[in-house]
Amino acid sequence: MRSFTAPKHVFNFLEQITCFEMCSSQFASSLLCIAAYEKLILGFVRFPEETESESFFWEKVRDIHHETRCHALCFSPDTSLMIIPKNVTLCAAGSDFLLRIFRTDLENPDTVQTLKGHTNYVNEISWSNECEFLASVMVAEKKGAIHMYNVRSQQSVISVECPKIPLLTADWALNNYHIITALSGGEIVTFDMSRRPCSPTNVKPVHEDVGRYLRSSPSSEHVTASIGRPDITLKVFTANSTVPLIEATLKSCTGLSWHQRLPYVAAACDRKLCFWKVQTK
Numbered sequence: 001m002r003s004f005t006a007p008k009h010v011f012n013f014l015e016q017i018t019c020f021e022m023c024s025s026q027f028a029s030s031l032l033c034i035a036a037y038e039k040l041i042l043g044f045v046r047f048p049e050e051t052e053s054e055s056f057f058w059e060k061v062r063d064i065h066h067e068t069r070c071h072a073l074c075f076s077p078d079t080s081l082m083i084i085p086k087n088v089t090l091c092a093a094g095s096d097f098l099l100r101i102f103r104t105d106l107e108n109p110d111t112v113q114t115l116k117g118h119t120n121y122v123n124e125i126s127w128s129n130e131c132e133f134l135a136s137v138m139v140a141e142k143k144g145a146i147h148m149y150n151v152r153s154q155q156s157v158i159s160v161e162c163p164k165i166p167l168l169t170a171d172w173a174l175n176n177y178h179i180i181t182a183l184s185g186g187e188i189v190t191f192d193m194s195r196r197p198c199s200p201t202n203v204k205p206v207h208e209d210v211g212r213y214l215r216s217s218p219s220s221e222h223v224t225a226s227i228g229r230p231d232i233t234l235k236v237f238t239a240n241s242t243v244p245l246i247e248a249t250l251k252s253c254t255g256l257s258w259h260q261r262l263p264y265v266a267a268a269c270d271r272k273l274c275f276w277k278v279q280t281k
Contacts, residue, residue: 005246007274009056017268021073022257024174027080029260035070039063064102064110068094074125093122126172140170160198162189169214173221183211213256225265227253236278246276
């Protein structure tokens, strides 16, 4: 019989969560964005490991208007709460097939830049500014294509194709900008963008049916969390093992994200955010 892991912490919200993202910048690791109906909610999440009171809490700081239902979010790596004025930059994928890049200092009015060109839903976006894809956004499309976009030129600079469809999620490894992983069908597919041609370097079956969400751990490209069917199951794996570190069945799910510093992975379930602590040793 399989053993399922209960979440360590749970937040309850009044509104349904359509997607969410924890900031991957080391200078804003407490920052969290939640997408609800026609808005993005920015706030701070604190864990017992980083508070003197050893408490777990959420603090809302700002609402940002979003015209349509938001399907995916990502923070720019240059997001920082340690400078004056603060710099928060995030990209949101809407149901109108548009990408919107929002910039805010959490005090003055927000600015927004719109990227056009998609003819289908954008299921995943990821940002990198540390490699040849300078200031680029990675976009995963359902038909199986992964595109890297240059934000300044608003042009696609490179694309790769996954072996199976649907492609519903992909992720750019935070600690190795050449590595992209995708959940293609029920398989985790790894691309090494430093190689030419860009073809899959590893394919690992994880879910019996379609996979929906995938995130690589910020601390290690070899630890991956995914959510897929049947039963909307969260699984956390190391690359060299077929036995999950964490396995949990969810009633529903609208997002998956890792904390930048602490070993927590989170999933959104209707009006809840659930956090699991991952022990890799």
